[in-house]
Amino acid sequence: MDLAALRRLLASQPGAMEDQPFGPDVLVYKVGGRMFALVAPDSPARITLKLEPLHGQLLRAQNASVLPGYHMNKDHWNTVVLDGGVADDELADWIDESYSLVVERLSRRERERLPRGGQRSSENA
16 A cells, blocks of 8 residues: 555544644544554555554564554554555554544543544445
């Protein structure tokens, strides 16, 4: 997945906002003020996502492109090197998982403020 497509996919999550709190070299995607993805557009680009701990461990064991989250809690965050080692549809599913895990931790009031429509549809992927 190229960087432009990745940015569109991340921004398509309901209530998602792109921010650059760490400077222009890192894109941070938040929902309800909480991060669900961090993108380093280096070459190759990398994305850090929150995944269920056991799921993240399994992915790291199965795929050399999935690493413990760089400068993040290694139990919950995973860095995916976008070097072609992960299929676009898998990456999209992991983005959905990260988004969902973060939304679950929002207050009910914050969740109710999110735009309707749920996560990306297969038509947007």
